[in-house]
Amino acid sequence: MQEPPQEQPPTLASWHIPLSDDGALHLDARAGEVITVVGANGAGKSALATWIASNTPDGVLRRVLAQRKIWFQNSGASISAADRENVAMNMQHWDRSLESRYLDHVDHQRADIALFDLMGRIHAEDHRIAELAYAGVSSQEIVTEVGQRLFESLNAVLKQAGLNVSIATSDQQTFTAQHRTLGVDYPISQMSDGERSALLLAAEVLAAHENAVIMLDEPERHLHRSISASLIEALIEARPDCGFIVLTHDLDLAVTLSTRPGEVLSALGVKWSGNDATHWSLQRISPESPITxxxxxxxxxxxxxxxxxxxxxxxxxxxxxxxxxxxxxxxxxxxxxxxxxxxxxxxxxxxxxxxxxxxxxDRDGRSDSERADLAAKGIFVLPVSEVENLYYLPNVIEAVAKKQADAQGEEVSGLVRAAKQAGLDALSDSQTLQRLAKKLAKDEVARKLLSEMPDEVGEDEITLTLTTPYPGILQELEQAKQNNDYEAFVRKVPVRDTSFRAQVARALLFLSITRYEKAALLTITENPELAAKLSKDIFGEAGSPEWS
Structure with a gap:
């Protein structure tokens, strides 16, 4: 029997975002879900945040700006209830203004507002508990009615984020911090930057009104990468009644949030008309996509x-x-x-x-048929055994030798001849050739075994018969040795497993492999013609990985 469809959580707000192709992207903020927007600087995330704030009904959105300040002079709120009420009347206007992308008109009061709201929620919770107790409600019923205490949620969030600190209130209506391990108490004004940032983010989220849409603009600011994802996840779990919009540069955070219910959007660009952002280039990233x-x-x-x-x-x-x-x-x-x-x-x-x-x-001894199969899947194969071998192709050797000759007063052709001969000498003995041939043969057999693996394995016996490629590979290498074919070795064998690189580097007057390869990279970077030849060697006439 078919299961009935799951009921969607309530929609808290909706938007139709204008897109660059003249279409529109419909978004719903739902309780317990996250809309994650990620993109590079200049992709329009902050402008989108302002547009969303401007197109959300009053009293629905709580916005936490990216350019927030995380310091406070005292360990409690320095504003009165009247101050908080006056600021609230202006904050919605300021959070919707174009300037909110880069300017916060109440940056000096945001921390105070967060602490004021947090303390207010604590007092309201205490008052509700007292009312229930005076009414004769049992302790168990009070626990059921009130649920988890705000302080319990706050400290659980901090602990889940990996912070070794808990928060409490003092008799003076201020907040204190306690190191969980050392047991040391200190004012929250003396907390570290990361601890203060985590506390203020938690206060903003936990003190938000019920069924709010909470917009976190670059919440990773002032947070170490090791705690940002776990902190945001803990806050989302602590407020299942709220919907979240997270705008971030942090790809690790975005990948983490992409596994949660909701939407993931990649911001690719924004169109402007004067000072107004008008259209966005946004792409949905499906969490069900079979991608790594x-x-x-x-x-x-x-x-x-x-x-x-x-x-x-x-x-x-x-x-x-x-x-x-x-x-x-x-x-x-x-x-x-x-x-x-x-x-x-x-x-x-x-x-x-x-x-x-x-x-x-890497080439890794792949046959023509293997390379053709990979090309059909959009996979190019290097023209050399391993990518490091590119640094030892003849045209790269010659370019580096020219710079060395100029610097050391040597002859270019002499350096090139010495380098090639040193490379050939490093591969000349029979044991080395046999070892390299066996490795290439083993890699080829392993790939063939994987390709022959059946989709399903049952009770029937499986028989695989493979012909060893070793004799043919060894013959090719011995022929290259006989012909003194330096380039054939660079293209066919994994020279990393031999003394080849060290001998070539020494012949070119470098003290180590690393110094030579860094010099080769610099030479390629400074020589567009050489870079173009290498690209053509790798990707064919197109010189870049175009689809064929």
Whole structure:
């Protein structure tokens, strides 16, 4: 029997946001859900926040501005009830003004207002408990009626965020902090920046009226990355009656929030008419999309052309790709399998048709048929065994040798001959050739095994017969050795596993592999003609990973 559809949480506010293509994007803020908007600087997030504030009914939205100040001179609110009432009459106007993108007219009072509202909620809660007690209501019924105390929620949020501090009130109607481990009490005015920021964010959220739409503009400001996501998640869980709009630069926070009920939008740009933002370029990111975290981070960052590569951002090959492909966002995805999954997941997601994604993987001895199969999936294969080998191609060696010759007073051709011979000598003995051939053969067999793996495994016996590629690979390497074919080795074998790189670097008068590869990267960066040749070598005549 088909299950009845789940009832949606109540809608607290709705908007029709004008889009750059003259359409409109409908958004509903619902209780317990999060609308996450992420994008780079200049993508229109703050302008969108102001537009939403201007198009929300009075009394519905509580906006926490990005440019908030987190310091306060005292440990309690320095404003009176009359001051709070007067400010409230103006805050809605100021939060809707164009200036709110960069200016807060009440920045000197925001912290006081947050503490005033928090203390007010605490007093109201205490008063309600006293009323119930005087009326003869039992303790258990009072607990059921009131629910979790505000202080319990506040300190639970801080603890969940990983902060080792709890908050209490003093007899003087101020707030005090206590270190959970050391047991030391101190005024909240002496808290660290991160602790104060977390307290003020928590006060804004927990003191908001029931069924509010709470807009957090760059909540990660003044927070360490290790606590921002957990703090925001804890606050959202603490207010299931409220809807949330979170505008952020933090891709980690956006990825975390994308798993919660609600909407995730990537802000790609904004159109202006004078000083007014009029239309936005926004894309929905579906949480059900079969995409990897690397892909999600890239598209949440507003990226349209994404090239997934093997490796990590800390390696030298990452800036090399950036030099060779200035028009693409290069995203290190880790392993070859992660590159293939990232590109495949995006290609299966129709809602990401605006994202142009490709992949680039090491050659690793792949056959022509393997490379053709990957190309059909939008995956390019390097013309060399591993990306580091690009630094040792003859044209790169020659370009670096020219700079070294100028600096050291040497002859270019002599340096080039010495470097190539040193590389060949490092690979010349039979044991090295056999070891390299075995590694390439093993990698090829492993890929074939994966490709032959059945979709389902039952009781029937599985038999796989593979012919070893080792003799053919070894013959190719021995032929390259016989022909003194330096370039063939650079393209075919993983030289990282040999003394090849160190010998070539030394022949070019460098003290280490790292120094040579950094010099090679700088040479490629400063030489557009060389960079273009490398791009053409990698991606063919187009010189960039276009779809063929």
């Amino acid at each position: 975290d690397e892909a999600k981070r890239a598209i949440l960052g507003g990226r349209r052309r994404i090239l997934f590569v093997e490796g990590t951002s800390g390696s030298l090959d990452f800036p090399l790709y950036g030099t060779l492909l200035p028009g693409w966002t290069v995203v290190p995805a880790g392993s070859c399998e992660s590159v293939i999954r990232s590109v495949g997941g995006l290609s299966k997601s129709e809602e990401h048709h605006w994202v142009d994604s490709r992949g680039l993987v």
